[in-house]
Amino acid sequence: MPTPRYATRFARLPAxxxxxxxxxxxxxxATLAEEVGVPAEELRDDLLAFYTADPLEADRMLGxxxxxxxxxxxxxxxxDVDPLEAEVVRAVNDRPTEExxxxxxxxxxxxxxxxxxxxxxxxxxxxxLAAAIEVLTETMVGAASGRPERPAWHEPLRALQEATxxxxxxxxxxxxxxxxxxxxxxxxxxxxxQTRRGWEVDAGPPDSxxxxxxxxxxxxxxxxxxxxxxxxxxxxxxxxxxxxATTRVRAVLPHASRWAADxxxxxxxxxxxxxxxxxxxxxxxxxxxxxxxxxxxxxGTGAFVxxxxxxxxxxAVLAEELLVHHTR
Numbered sequence: 001m002p003t004p005r006y007a008t009r010f011a012r013l014p015a016x017x018x019x020x021x022x023x024x025x026x027x028x029x030a031t032l033a034e035e036v037g038v039p040a041e042e043l044r045d046d047l048l049a050f051y052t053a054d055p056l057e058a059d060r061m062l063g064x065x066x067x068x069x070x071x072x073x074x075x076x077x078x079x080d081v082d083p084l085e086a087e088v089v090r091a092v093n094d095r096p097t098e099e100x101x102x103x104x105x106x107x108x109x110x111x112x113x114x115x116x117x118x119x120x121x122x123x124x125x126x127x128x129l130a131a132a133i134e135v136l137t138e139t140m141v142g143a144a145s146g147r148p149e150r151p152a153w154h155e156p157l158r159a160l161q162e163a164t165x166x167x168x169x170x171x172x173x174x175x176x177x178x179x180x181x182x183x184x185x186x187x188x189x190x191x192x193x194q195t196r197r198g199w200e201v202d203a204g205p206p207d208s209x210x211x212x213x214x215x216x217x218x219x220x221x222x223x224x225x226x227x228x229x230x231x232x233x234x235x236x237x238x239x240x241x242x243x244x245a246t247t248r249v250r251a252v253l254p255h256a257s258r259w260a261a262d263x264x265x266x267x268x269x270x271x272x273x274x275x276x277x278x279x280x281x282x283x284x285x286x287x288x289x290x291x292x293x294x295x296x297x298x299x300g301t302g303a304f305v306x307x308x309x310x311x312x313x314x315x316a317v318l319a320e321e322l323l324v325h326h327t328r
Contacts, residue, residue, distance in 0.1 A: 013046065017091060026073055026090030048083055156223035157192075160201055163225045164189045167232070173222040174215055187215065188230040191240055196262060202243050206233060212243045214285075246283035249292060250307040253278055257299035264295040277302065293318030 019035050020027060033040040047070060072086035117133050156172070163170045171186050187203040190212065194200075199217040206212055233239060246266050253261060254277055261268045265282035272279045284291050289311060296303050296315030305311045 016043070016047070020070075020089060020091035024090070026071070026077070026088040028088055029086065032089060044084075047089060156217055156220045157199055159223045159225050160189050160192060160217075164192060164201075167230055169226045169228040169230050171222075171224045171226055172215065172220050175219040175221060177216055177219055182221070186226065186228070187213070190232070190236060193244075195266070202240055204230070204233070206239065210235075210239065212239055214243060244285065246285055247288050249282045249284050249288075249305060249311060251280055251282060251292075251295070251303060251305045253280060253299050254302040257303055260295050260298040260303070263298070264291050279306070289314050290318065 015036055016032060019032060027035075029044060030040050033043040036043065038046075071090045071092050072081060072083040073088040073090060074081040075087045077088070117129060160170060162168075167188075169186050169188055171184065173182060173184050175182050187201075188205055189201050189203050191202045192199060193202060197216060197218075201215050201217070202212050203215060204212055249265075250271070251261070255273075258268075258278060258280075261280055261282055265284050267283040269281040270278055271281055282295075284295075292305060292311045293314040296305070297319060303315075305314065
């Protein structure tokens with residue numbers, strides 16, 4: 001994944017400020033650009049973007065202001081020069097890096113905003129929201145996305161939304177998540193849910209034990225809305241609650257594998273941490289053993305379950321099943 005454009009843009013500013021702080025009288029822009037290894041006009045654009053950034057709206061409402069950080073000067077040190085034509089830059093604050101906008105919104109927060117905006121656009125397309133997503137995308141990766149487009153695995157979303165509203169059955173071709181192979185079946189979409197993994201559909205008809213099925217949109221290869229209506233079971237709310245009931249699991253993960261917990265668990269609570277590992281409490285959906293096994297395999301050899309003890313071997317069991325399957 002490419003480094004976000006704004007991160008690359010601001011990552012070099014601390015080095016620029018270090019040079020400026022070492023020269024209280026200022027540094028010629030050309031010399032400064034050569035020092036940090038970028039074209040002079042590109043560095044000017046970066047500094048001007050930082051220099052002209054507005055304080056946060058909440059700060060303005062509270063009457064707060066951002067202290068001056070940079071000053072653009074002419075060749076003789078005169079300050080009444082257009083920054084677009086200035087030849088010298090000087091730091092006028094001894095702690096300029098505290099004003100970097102990247103400290104206000106880090107990459108993870110910006111990514112969460114982008115993900116939430118795209119998800120909302122999936123459900124409620126809106127031209128203003130599309131324009132905002134375009135700006136966010138350009139900020140993150142340096143190129144406008146144009147009209148937000150759903151990835152290929154989001155194609156069934158519209159059909160399933162319509163079928164859920166109209167209570168129409170849907171024929172799907174599904175790549176099974178916890179078992180091998182592809183199946184074709186007719187389902188009754190009761191509820192669409194957005195999780196950390198993306199969109200999922202809780203669907204019937206219920207099996208012989210009254211259980212529903214959950215299908216992940218990335219696994220749905222084809223979806224065809226049928227002219228077949230379905231009714232809702234009388235105890236549907238309880239069935240849906242049971243379908244999303246979680247089991248608590250405690251595990252130890254290397255810090256580098258925290259992402260696996262976020263991927264496979266509904267919630268993650270950090271219990272303790274040291275320099276190498278973190279102990280977490282996870283709420284996991286069924287199938288529990290398969291989900292824990294996938295989490296442990298993704299997290300690597302340093303990960304293990306502490307409670308419940310019968311899940312300690314879930315990773316090894318799943319690894320053996322996968323080995324046998326792929327050997328065949």
